[in-house]
Amino acid sequence: MAWYPGAEKLELQPESDDQPAIVPTQVIFHSIAAPWAPRRIYEYWRDSTNLESHFGVGYDGSVGQFIGTETRADANMGANRRADGTGAVSVESASNDQNTDPWTDAQVAALVALGVWLHGRHGIPVRACRSANDPGFGFHRLFPEWSDGGTSCPGDARVRQFYDIVLPGIAAAAGGGPLPPPPRSDTAPVRRRVTINGLEYGYGAHGPQVREVGEALVAAGHGAHYTTGPDEDWRDADTLNYQEYQRSLGYSGSDADGVPGEQSLRRLLGRLPSPRRVSLAHVVAAARTDPGAEQGHQTYGGEVRIVEQALVDEGFLEQRWVDGSLGSTTVQAYAAFQRSLGYAGSDANGIPGQRSLRELGQRRGFDVTD
Numbered sequence: 200m201a202w203y204p205g206a207e208k209l210e211l212q213p214e215s216d217d218q219p220a221i222v223p224t225q226v227i228f229h230s231i232a233a234p235w236a237p238r239r240i241y242e243y244w245r246d247s248t249n250l251e252s253h254f255g256v257g258y259d260g261s262v263g264q265f266i267g268t269e270t271r272a273d274a275n276m277g278a279n280r281r282a283d284g285t286g287a288v289s290v291e292s293a294s295n296d297q298n299t300d301p302w303t304d305a306q307v308a309a310l311v312a313l314g315v316w317l318h319g320r321h322g323i324p325v326r327a328c329r330s331a332n333d334p335g336f337g338f339h340r341l342f343p344e345w346s347d348g349g350t351s352c353p354g355d356a357r358v359r360q361f362y363d364i365v366l367p368g369i370a371a372a373a374g375g376g377p378l379p380p381p382p383r384s385d386t387a388p389v390r391r392r393v394t395i396n397g398l399e400y401g402y403g404a405h406g407p408q409v410r411e412v413g414e415a416l417v418a419a420g421h422g423a424h425y426t427t428g429p430d431e432d433w434r435d436a437d438t439l440n441y442q443e444y445q446r447s448l449g450y451s452g453s454d455a456d457g458v459p460g461e462q463s464l465r466r467l468l469g470r471l472p473s474p475r476r477v478s479l480a481h482v483v484a485a486a487r488t489d490p491g492a493e494q495g496h497q498t499y500g501g502e503v504r505i506v507e508q509a510l511v512d513e514g515f516l517e518q519r520w521v522d523g524s525l526g527s528t529t530v531q532a533y534a535a536f537q538r539s540l541g542y543a544g545s546d547a548n549g550i551p552g553q554r555s556l557r558e559l560g561q562r563r564g565f566d567v568t569d
């Protein structure tokens with residue numbers, strides 16, 4: 200029986216005496232889909248359901264404890280108590296009715312302090328659980344074994360806070376150091392490529408869509424496996440980061456193998472990227488118009504921008520000239536690119552031709568139309 204000194208003790212009976220002992224090895228965070236203070240959470244467990252959590256955290260950061268941490272509480276299905284006697288400590292928290300709001304600053308501080316105590320008292324390692332039975336910290340929807348057929352608890356905003364603030368906060372307070380990167384999984388990352396909406400993803404895929412996914416993973420708090428990148432080459436680190444993101448959505452098994460599917464990709468980016476297209480006729484028109492027009496004049500600026508960025512990536516243009524205007528600097532850069540392909544004379548005049556533009560597109564990930 201362990202009771203957290205930072206909580207108001209609101210002991211639930213008969214559960215506290217009747218339910219079997221556990222060795223706590225995990226901490227699982229929840230949102231209760233109601234704006235309740237700890238005492239109201241206690242009353243709900245007492246009066247309305249057979250379920251209960253160990254802890255409840257109000258919007259103001261106040262904490263109640265309903266069951267000792269070495270007694271089973273029933274909030275996480277398969278993680279409540281396993282056959283080997285280990286189990287999870289469950290932490291409910293006040294939220295809006297849809298589980299969509301972030302934890303308040305006071306809640307974050309309370310969760311961090313509670314996490315530090317659980318780490319010190321029970322030796323629970325400060326890391327995200329890598330599997331349903333793995334010791335560590337998690338949130339309800341992290342693994343399907345922890346709920347009855349899946350759950351949205353505790354909502355996207357709080358999942359992000361878990362990775363961005365709560366877990367790093369516990370690590371900093373408990374060990375004084377930064378959070379170590381998640382350990383490599385036991386099995387090698389899946390090396391499989393898929394085509395979604397005409398673009399490739401997965402190990403070996405190449406192109407701006409790969410960079411976009413990597414940057415979105417970092418922004419969502421799932422960038423821990425990158426030692427280089429994210430960039431336009433899909434490596435094992437991209438797969439491992441994408442796998443963590445899939446798990447955060449509640450996917451498991453082959454649905455969480457780190458290779459994007461249409462649904463998870465759309466959720467990550469808010470849209471499905473499509474292949475980039477550049478019309479040769481449009482770019483030629485721009486190359487004939489823009490240099491003679493006023494500075495910065497744009498003809499088909501979107502397509503020109505794609506060509507300019509490709510010239511930058513190939514080392515023929517400086518980034519500051521990527522402006523959608525195919526002016527004389529860009530024409531000179533394109534001429535240099537043509538010469539690098541072995542063209543000379545009027546074939547290297549800086550006006551894009553069919554073959555050179557296709558070559559550039561193949562290298563830098565855009566399709567060329569007439």
Ligand SMILES: [Zn+2]
Pocket residue numbers: 228229230339350352353
């Ligand atoms: Zn929950």
